[in-house]
Amino acid sequence: MYTREQTISRMNALGRAECPFFFVISHDMGHNLLFEPSETEGERMAAFSLPLGTMGNQDGGPPLPERLRFIPSPHPVSRYAASFASVRNHLMRGDSYLLNLCVSTPVETNLTLRHLFRFARAPYRMLLGPDARISGVHGRGCVCFSPEPFVTVRGRSISTFPMKGTVPSATQEARRWLETDEKENRESATIVDLMRNDLSMVATGVRVKRYRYISPVETSKGPILQCSSEISGLLPENWRSRLGEILLKLLPAGSVTGAPKEATCRAIAEAEDMERGFYTGIFGFFNGRDLDSAVSIRFMEEDERGMVYKSGGGITVMSRMEEEYQEAVAKVYVPFDF
Template identity: 30%
Template sequence: MHCGDAVGLASPAPALSLPLKGADPVAVYHALADGPGYLLEFPGLPATVGLDAEVITLPHDPYDTLRAISCDGPFSPAGYLGYEGGGHFLAATDAVLIYQDQVTLFSRREGREGKARLARMADLLLSCDLVYPLPPDREIPRDLSATMDRPTYTDGVRNLKSHIRDGDCYQAVLSRRTDIPFVGRPLGIYAKLRSHNPSCYGYFLDYGYTQVAGESPEMLVSAAGSTITTVPIAGTRPRGKSPAEDAVFAADLLNDPKERSEHLMLVDLARNDIGRVAEYGSVAVSRYAEVARYPTVQHIVSTVTGKAAAGRDGYDALRACFPAGTVTGAPKKRAMELIAAAEHSPRGIYSGAVGIAGRESLAFAITIRTVVVRDGIASVQAGAGIVAGSDPDREFDETMMKAEHCLRAVVSAGEV
């Protein structure tokens, strides 16, 4: 369809569909965005770009507010909930949906202004390169600044193990943050992340003052109609250098009593969370203890589902599950208290949730494998679940493995 056809579209909600062979959502976002906006690429949903967006700050208890501002279609607000409870959302004024090779443009602007906006966007799309250039790979420097070095982190692990032995909790997730000076395009970080992780929950949020780029492997809560789902991940091994070595590491992971017991504990916690808002007898584990592979690690993954009870919905499920037990430990309240004492600084965006708030459906992934860019600093945070049988050095190495892909993306996307 030629962009001139946009002029004939009816107001007050003009729309235009453009078939574009090989359309890349990142390239579309790069071509059109000139202010706060977002790009979401969640499996099973069309890629969604929000443009010219208004930033909404939610209250400390955001769930009722999210429900109130939710809507269906391309204008559903998207954003993040910080681990400590608040959130920031972007309500799109203009939006772009990517259906494989088709770009669908929408505008909330009325009359001639909206039609002219679509025409300009379409002209730009038809004339631009629809493949975003990937930055070359670069090696991660060895002298990066982190909130905890190996001795500090392993001391923290030993301290948490003493609390576990005393019965304070069963597990606690201890994380560490790495900060890197960054000069460059934050969108390049996201492009690099997704080039290796296309099956994950991808997101790029630009608030003007902060950018968030992530490829999370873990769905916190999704809801479609009355069906609510959470997908806990717990248990980690590195990727092998060959398919045969991958298989060896995966078998070791599945046969490790510590990893299996930790995973079972967190699946039970997820069942309990979903059960708080689900119809009695509807909670089920539809997939249990399967290995999923990502660029630098492989994990044990399960899926827990339930049917929302009468008067309950996906926002109640989000409240019940947030923050995820896989990033806190169990029991949640005491584990979070111990984490706060050990980490000494708020987590903020890390280990919260990012997603899109629809009226009839919602989808929120956990903000892990995520880069936050603010004031010329790119931050990457990763944690490991500490249990009674944890080896402190091995847990530190796990945080390094989990952070590696994001750190490499930051270094590669930055200007030399």
């Protein structure tokens, strides 16, 4: 485990040396992991799959059970209502104008973390086994099958892709709702503005290249639609030697916190009754020249009590508690067919 300061120093050194490495950074940036490719095997049970590269055994482990079981026990609506009331109070006071509220959902399943890593259809996947030296806080194992890139770097071009807006179906009617709903549009505008400002701290010529494009995401319950935007800029020529400094300056990710960041993070800590750990942090790969990273959403964790799925959604003053609760419940899925 590395602290925030150790992570920055180590990433800067590896970047300067153009040495490839994988990384996992927790939501609070205080419990972080770095892996060089030579460390892939052995008892670590860590694996990654990103467009720029993979680490660990991608095909190992047992086959899927003949009959799959995946039964969530939704977060009690009364507990969600209490958290919602807390964040709404902050929103009404003007402490925040968009806040990402997250919950944990116990899941009864015969799927293992390795099953989920191996078979989930997602462009960004991460697995950490239940080893206290490498896994989440208190030694929990976890798996992430994320559809959301955080930042990518190709050459000196840096891009970020904040995802805001989800509808639990893929019909034309659902698409039209996602395109026109005022609350969803305001969420996107807030986060795009936040991420554009964040990127401007480390890059020049920052601009919105694509605003609110809609993509399908496969789930065990059928396809859903999610809305994203693309923001890009130009990094300085020496960015690799400042890799850790640049990356952690952009954290925590705006799409899973809210705006303004500092006050919103305080409101989140007050409202949520769970520990985020690696959930809503980031993970990624630097191949010596370029970088891929993803937001750690679509996330399951395992401890001695069993499996827990962590999910959430953006809350504004226009939000209705019942609708936001249903969105958090709808996001408890795995992206492969049952």
